[in-house]
Amino acid sequence: xxxxxxxxxxxxxxxxxxxxxxxxxxxxxxxxxxxxxxxxxxxxxxxxxxxxxxxxxxxxxxxxxxxxxxxxxxxxxxxxxxxxxxxxxxxxxxxxxxxxxxxxxx
Amino acid sequence: xxxxxxxxxxxxxxxxxxxxxxxxxxxxxxxxxxxxxxxxxxxxxxxxxxxxxxxxxxxxxxxxxxxxxxxxxxxxxxxxxxxxxxxxxxxxxxxxxxxxxxxxxxxxxxxxxxxxxxxxxxxxxxxxxxxxxxxxxxxxxxxxxxxxxxxxxxxxxxxxxxxxxxxxxxxxxxxxxxxxxxxxxxxxxxxxxxxxxxxxxxxxxxxxxxxxxxxxxxxxxxxxxxxxxxxxxxxxxxxxxxxxxxxxxxxxxxxxxxxxxxxxxxxxxxxxxxxxxxxxxxxxxxxxxxxxxxxxxxxxxxxxxxxxxxxxxxxxxxxxxxxxxxxxxxxxxxxxx
Numbered sequence: 001x002x003x004x005x006x007x008x009x010x011x012x013x014x015x016x017x018x019x020x021x022x023x024x025x026x027x028x029x030x031x032x033x034x035x036x037x038x039x040x041x042x043x044x045x046x047x048x049x050x051x052x053x054x055x056x057x058x059x060x061x062x063x064x065x066x067x068x069x070x071x072x073x074x075x076x077x078x079x080x081x082x083x084x085x086x087x088x089x090x091x092x093x094x095x096x097x098x099x100x101x102x103x104x105x106x
Numbered sequence: 107x108x109x110x111x112x113x114x115x116x117x118x119x120x121x122x123x124x125x126x127x128x129x130x131x132x133x134x135x136x137x138x139x140x141x142x143x144x145x146x147x148x149x150x151x152x153x154x155x156x157x158x159x160x161x162x163x164x165x166x167x168x169x170x171x172x173x174x175x176x177x178x179x180x181x182x183x184x185x186x187x188x189x190x191x192x193x194x195x196x197x198x199x200x201x202x203x204x205x206x207x208x209x210x211x212x213x214x215x216x217x218x219x220x221x222x223x224x225x226x227x228x229x230x231x232x233x234x235x236x237x238x239x240x241x242x243x244x245x246x247x248x249x250x251x252x253x254x255x256x257x258x259x260x261x262x263x264x265x266x267x268x269x270x271x272x273x274x275x276x277x278x279x280x281x282x283x284x285x286x287x288x289x290x291x292x293x294x295x296x297x298x299x300x301x302x303x304x305x306x307x308x309x310x311x312x313x314x315x316x317x318x319x320x321x322x323x324x325x326x327x328x329x330x331x332x333x334x335x336x337x338x339x340x341x342x343x344x345x346x347x348x349x350x351x352x353x354x355x356x357x358x359x360x361x362x363x364x365x366x367x368x369x370x371x372x373x374x375x376x377x378x379x380x381x382x383x384x385x386x387x388x389x390x391x392x393x394x395x396x397x398x399x400x401x402x403x404x405x406x407x408x409x410x411x412x413x414x415x416x417x418x419x420x421x422x423x424x425x426x427x428x429x430x431x432x433x434x435x436x437x438x439x440x441x442x443x
Binding site for chain 1: 147151152223224229232263264265284286287289292332350351353354355369399
């Protein structure tokens with residue numbers, strides 16, 4: 001189990017123990033974390049699992065592939081530290097990862 | 107008002123296969139979809155991506171699957187009502203009346219909701235003030251080019267739609283193309299055309315930046331964009347065009363009195379009926395214990411729902427289970443001799 005911290009745009013946070021190998025999106029969906037919709041179910045096709053990754057973590061997680069960055073163009077208020085949470089796979093290295101959900105997904 | 111046996115909401119793979127399952131039972135249907143073409147997510151989200159889990163089809167793209175389904179339901183000559191979003195559903199005696207946003211009306215004893223994750227709608231600019239100019243000076247599609255002549259147009263987006271329209275509208279308007287990052291992801295040749303127009307001073311490209319505010323009196327006058335480094339710039343603008351792709355919205359479905367679990371509709375897995383008699387839900391939009399969001403599950407769901415639809419549409423006839431391989435009646439309906 002790996003500790004992932006989900007913050008909402010109000011700054012409230014919830015810490016979850018997420019199973020290794022799941023995506024950060026799946027961790028949120030399985031635990032009813034609001035603010036992540038994941039309409040397409042993790043196919044990198046909808047940009048509704050969009051999160052902001054805290055700066056010091058952003059460079060530690062594997063870089064987004066082109067298709068993900070293209071999809072982030074479609075997200076609500078994308079920023080430089082935007083990622084699709086369905087593409088962040090939980091590993092031991094991510095213990096303590098902090099992601100913030102945007103004001104809304106659509 | 108058009109009368110039929112079953113109104114199918116959603117022209118994705120599950121909605122299309124519903125036509126088949128109803129058709130072989132001798133039931134007529136209409137299909138309504140908000141998109142301008144059939145195929146649903148298969149066409150909109152992954153037309154070129156291979157699907158590997160359709161039984162007996164080792165590999166096919168979303169587009170191919172849609173084509174084959176349309177081929178399979180051809181014998182039933184079903185009305186496809188595209189660019190129509192179902193707004194209202196209400197009962198009238200034993201029937202349901204369905205009204206669309208374009209004031210089309212349908213009546214049937216059965217409705218099958220095969221609406222995926224909802225209807226596709228353009229994703230809008232997040233800036234609140236844009237709302238009140240929507241349809242006047244803020245647009246998410248170009249319907250009639252004539253309305254976009256001799257204007258200052260600011261186009262947002264980095265994909266094919268943004269690039270194509272920048273190119274097209276630059277013939278008779280001043281275009282500013284604005285994108286949140288340096289890279290565009292449209293077709294190479296369109297992009298090089300745009301770069302050429304930029305050098306000729308016909309199109310101006312602003313990256314990496316996003317909209318910050320808009321300035322208006324009665325009408326839109328200009329917009330202010332903000333670069334990543336915090337600098338801002340004012341751009342005279344009559345029209346804003348936003349191309350941020352499509353999102354799926356559940357929309358009015360949530361207001362029809364159906365039992366919902368988050369964004370899905372609860373159904374009885376025996377016949378996929380909802381809590382309302384004669385309203386069924388199948389595919390991604392339905393939920394029941396063990397539900398899997400697979401196309402093949404949706405096919406199964408509409409097959410079972412079609413039996414219940416038959417009972418309601420033909421209360422005086424007995425439903426007879428038949429195989430397509432041996433039933434003359436079905437083969438006739440399929441136009442096979």
